[in-house]
């Protein structure tokens with residue numbers, strides 16, 4: 153079947169959906185790309201991806217590939233209807249028109265610190281050029297009653313895939329090697345929530361300073377909960393961080409209580425104050441938050457809430473919820489959103505971002521700049 157007449161997975165071949173990217177006329181039509189990218193994000197692909205992220209903080213657990221040259225974190229699923237032949241994505245017998253290459257295992261994964269820790273356990277490659285790590289791999293909210301239902305931050309620790317706490321010196325050593333050997337262009341430092349009022353910001357700031365001493369100029373995004381004392385946001389900026397993610401995941405209070413019971417004890421007004429302070433300190437479009445599609449939030453309210461975030465200078469990183477292994481959500485039988493829902497929310501939020509002149513790439517560092525876990529960049533956001 154010719155690309156552009158796609159009817160699978162609730163794709164809607166809408167007219168008038170112009171692709172703003174240069175050279176777009178030579179590519180697969182944008183609505184088909186979005187539909188296929190949505191299908192890949194939800195149903196995964198039958199491919200062997202050597203760069204993977206098994207378990208960890210947040211909502212993704214995927215293989216890293218390049219789809220039409222852009223980083224994508226996709227479930228590697230032997231039952232997926234999507235396959236790869238000759239570097240192209242096929243849906244059954246149909247050529248989708250998209251290319252796909254697995255990201256190669258980076259050279260820095262073969263190195264070990266002087267004290268015997270494999271670099272791979274300290275930080276991982278995301279997409280083709282993002283180095284990411286969870287600086288503190290434990291979280292005060294990991295008791296079953298408090299834990300975010302989609303998160304497996306401590307499972308990768310239990311499996312031995314990582315270490316509990318990464319030192320600034322270790323991160324500096326790994327970052328230097330990853331930039332030199334593998335062309336890493338930005339870094340993401342996240343953390344489980346710690347008990348202190350800084351919520352992990354103190355450690356993040358130390359790590360940023362150490363990495364920048366080793367790799368001057370490397371764009372770094374830090375991610376943490378709203379610190380109790382907002383001056384920590386300035387500390388993170390002054391340490392050299394380029395961008396910050398303060399992730400709320402859901403805007404609806406009932407959804408927050410159900411899906412992120414521990415984090416939901418932090419009132420939304422604290423998130424709003426932290427976002428506003430972060431925009432003041434880091435500037436507009438250097439601040440982001442995850443919004444998960446598929447937690448049961450009313451889609452129109454989710455889109456309107458994303459619009460309000462954009463108005464305050466915060467990039468709403470819209471990501472599909474997927475019931476990953478080892479999560480409470482999977483145990484409880486939760487399912488991913490429908491392709492139609494993900495496509496609708498993604499396209500609407502991307503349109504709001506374009507209207508505001510905000511693009512993920514402009515964040516320079518972080519998940520919005522990487523884009524692999526979302527379909528927003530495919531949709532022009």
Ligand code: SF4
Nearest residue numbers: 278519522523524525
């Ligand atoms: S979007 Fe964020 S979590 Fe996802 S692959 Fe990129 S850096 Fe990693």
